[in-house]
Amino acid sequence: AYAASFLEWFAEEGKRVYGETIPQNAKGRRIIVTKEPIGVFAAITPWNFPAAMITRKTGPGWAAGCTGIIRPASQTPFSALALAVLAERAGMPPGVCNVITGPSGETGKELTSNPLVRKLTFTGSTEVGRLLLAQCAPTIKKTSMELGGNAPFIVFDDADLDAAVVGAMASKYRNTGQTCVCANRILVQDGVYDAFAAKLKTAVEALKVGDGMEPNVTQGPLINPEAVEKVEEHIADATKRGATIVTGGKRHSRGGNFFEPTILANVPHDAMIFTEETFGPVAPLFRFKDEAEAIALANDTPFGLAAYFYARDIGRIFRVAEAIESGMIGINEGLISTEVAPFGGVKQSGLGREGSNLGIEEYLEVKYLALGGIGT
Structure with missing residues (x-):
């Protein structure tokens, strides 16, 4: 139920990816802001919630219109493979949900260095998060990191x-x-x-x-x-x-x-x-x-x-x-995780937010359109 909640939530959030019309700053001009899918995303997920940590990352990516690559933890690969089968049964087009398994070093380097991957999302230790951020730097990928806590x-x-x-x-x-x-x-x-x-x-x-x-x-x-x-x-x-x-x-x-x-x-x-x-x-x-x-x-x-x-x-x-x-x-509350609220940390605990209306923003690019020659 916890894993499914993210898919249900972001399926609805996909309908609310709104742009903007900004009041004109000059005569004969219009300003429009749109939001577009960022492109291919890669999700590197941990073992402790082997289904929910995948759907919390892929749900907003798919709802935004992106295709994704899931790299599950080596300890729990079968949950990811099962989710891929369920996605296929649900009618997801080929190539939208992809799973790769294998040595973390080799697969991680490919995902972080390949320019086709425009976004990397990771949940795991701060130590590994630093390494992935460094590997993403040459291709300037958008990243979200849910890292260690204390x-x-x-x-x-x-x-x-x-x-x-x-x-x-x-x-x-x-x-x-x-x-x-x-x-x-x-x-x-x-x-x-x-x-x-x-x-x-x-x-x-x-x-x-x-x-x-x-x-x-x-x-x-x-x-x-x-x-x-x-x-x-x-x-x-x-x-x-x-x-x-x-x-x-x-x-x-x-x-x-x-x-x-x-x-x-x-x-x-x-x-x-x-x-x-x-x-x-x-x-x-x-x-x-x-x-x-x-x-x-x-x-x-x-x-x-x-x-x-x-x-x-x-x-x-x-x-x-x-x-x-x-x-x-x-x-006065000991359980805080839910799909409707923003999940994420500050300092060395990460970058970005997952869940809530903010989660889908991590998979979108903002485009500004300046329209001239309108006359009034």
């Missing part, structure tokens, strides 16, 4: 703690912590720190780890052994620096890539988990004293994709929302 999740002392726990669970443990907008640093004000930690512990220990096809399972495995090792590294570094394990903290008894949902308390700000995206089911709890410190900690990162905070004071809500350097902010 989302703060702030709980102020006036927050509804039960609601904050629900939001933290949704933001942190969705997809076993493997989303780019997952809460990576949970900042809790001193006055409610212990109460929030206790409530979160109860909720986390109620999660059921297992095969997603089994009844009542809420947490699946991590993507590969390397992901498990990164989670272990972050936990080991934090505990070495003084953090304590509230619950979890080790590989799950099921084996494989399963990991116990984890909470760390009293995590110091110099821990690796404060600066690096974990991409796993670990909730590190950091303390803060006041609003100014919370904002400073939230912004103490080169990334600015998503952020969250829970508070009830209306003045605080506006002050904090305006001060946090992030492209998206959930205020």
